Amino acid sequence: MKKKTEGGGQAVSAWGNEISTLVENKLTLHHDAAELHMYETFQMADLVKLRFNAPVMTTMLTGRKVMHLPDMDPFNYRPGESLLMPSDRLMQIDFPDATTDEPTRCLALTISDELIRETVAELNEQVPRVESSDEWLLNTDNYLMQNDPEISSLIDKLIRLFRENNPFKRFFIKNTLRELIIRLSQTQIRTGLLGNTGKHLTTNRLAYVIAFIRENLNRALSTEELCDKACLSKSHFFRLFKSEIGVSPAQFILTERIQRAKIILSDPAKSVTDACYESGFNSITHFSSAFRSIEHVGPRQFKQQLFRAN
Secondary structure, three states: OOOOOOOOOOOOOOOOOOOOOOOEEEEEEEEEEEEEEEEEEEOEEEEEEOOOOOEEEEEEEEOOEEOOOOOOOOOOOOEEEHHHHHOOOOEEEEEOOOOOOOOOOEEEEEEEEHHHHHHOOOOOHOOOOOOOOOOOOOOOOOOEEEEOOHHHHHHHHHHHHHHHOOHHHHHHHHHHHHHHHHHHHHHHHHHHHHHHHHHHOOOOHHHHHHHHHHHHHOOOOOHHHHHHHOOHHHHHHHHHHHHHHHOOOOHHHHHHHHHHHHHOOOOOOOHHHHHHHHHOOOOOOHHHHHHHHOOOHHHHHHHHHHHHOO
């Protein structure tokens, strides 16, 4: 909380608005297709009720909440996470850690149903999914997610756009909202394919390819082999893989190999050399360089840090 003005005026929040309440003090900014609600809470509170009359994306910025949602166990809600909810869904929120010096800050972005429908419909028309029976969609039914760098960047951009004075503001906001809707849809599809691959094996050829890659990480995997498994041409395969998984096939294989290597390195009986060859690398030098590019630390240091922590 900012101090009162020199003349003894009302204290103002980090958003620049006057503080009228210590629990969920709010600044609301408007757009034709959305509203941005920015909240700060300066004291502990329990079961604070909140609901919106449009689909909403809430995002934690600082501090911690405990969320109570229908048909879900209470859960901690932390910075870097977002929650998508349908309109008129009741939230009840605890603020166990909020103080004057360390307030809890979050935002709630409501987006019109119409803009969501229009954007998803255009996406399905312009960039069809790999299977004709599948469609892009946006699931707002209590969908909790970890923000990736692209979504975090769009959230920061929307905060700036809503607050700036610019004659093109409404256009910039709408375009950014459309990108956010698409990114969220991509994230949900990707999470479903990667996290529940087995569920989609017989209905989605990319899920089949992902399972094949994971089962064969310890050997060379050619582009031709993957295209053959997907029953797609090379150009079609690369475009669809990048569209639905978010990275190229080569980058996906590399990331999966590093994840496999981390599991191997967590075994006290396994060495860096074991992790290298068992995760599909044919050179310690290449393995160390690739590991560092993703984890920002070498495999030997990773193993040392892991066991020091334990």
